[in-house]
Ligand code: SAM
């Protein structure tokens with residue numbers, strides 16, 4: 001079992017996109033009320049006095065869409081300045097990134113993952129639920145801005161959906177050839193929109209890998225923050241290709257992370273709610289950080305058991321929450 005030292009922090013459960021596979025238009029999401037979001041001070045208290053003392057040193061900011069969280073640059077600066085922070089990264093849809101990338105970099109963010117499911121503006125807009133003026137170009141500008149400013153590694157996340165964007169796999173993979181961009185193909189999970197999942201099905205990483213291999217060949221590779229991805233590269237490419245196979249392969253045994261939701265729930269597993277702790281309520285009720293540290297430490301001891309439980313029940317199924325609510 002891996003050491004658990006990586007915390008994914010959701011800054012907000014809302015989003016400026018409505019991705020078909022995550023929170024499509026019409027989904028009834030009970031958004032967290034403003035007053036129930038963990039405040040910046042509460043988040044910092046939890047990191048400094050609870051998570052870091054029990055061994056967490058690597059943090060990823062996510063959502064919902066983290067760039068719509070008011071004060072996100074200040075939050076980045078505060079976390080980056082904690083002396084124990086060894087790694088700080090963010091996952092974003094990049095719609096607001098071109099105007100914020102420099103401030104985020106100056107605040108101490110160095111690593112970024114951007115969702116980019118299509119190179120075709122029309123397909124892209126269909127996936128993100130956009131009607132009217134296309135949003136693709138602005139996202140592309142955000143990616144370029146992050147690249148030029150020097151974010152590294154810069155990873156592009158692609159969820160491959162049959163009949164929607166699977167025809168673009170090779171074009172997306174080719175983005176890794178001339179630039180140091182790391183493309184990560186993520187298997188579509190029945191989290192969020194299980195109807196779409198039932199209608200379209202999903203494509204396993206191996207199928208995509210074979211497609212790329214037949215076209216260019218593939219060699220094994222490494223990129224910082226590999227996490228659960230199997231990483232390869234097209235021979236001679238500057239960037240890499242990662243395959244995240246949470247549907248076809250169970251990596252519960254390798255899981256090194258926990259998730260903190262925007263309203264302060266700590267979840268040891270993406271796929272079940274066993275052992276979760278409501279840290280925001282506890283903090284507001286005046287429970288001491290010493291006591292919370294003990295509770296998180298106890299949960300860390302329980303995590304292998306929770307992971308095995310998930311592994312033994314299989315990784316497929318449908319889940320009540322969307323990735324935007326859990327903090328994907
Ligand atoms: N809004 C940001 C973004 O899209 O990058 C961050 C949050 S989003 C929930 C984090 C990641 O979860 C994205 O890469 C997204 O593609 C992925 N995701 C959401 N729903 C998914 C699903 N049903 N299956 C696989 N990945 C999913």
Ligand code: SF4
Pocket residue numbers: 015016017018019022023063064065093115323324
């Ligand atoms: Fe928003 Fe990210 Fe979910 Fe798309 S995947 S709806 S961008 S949270």
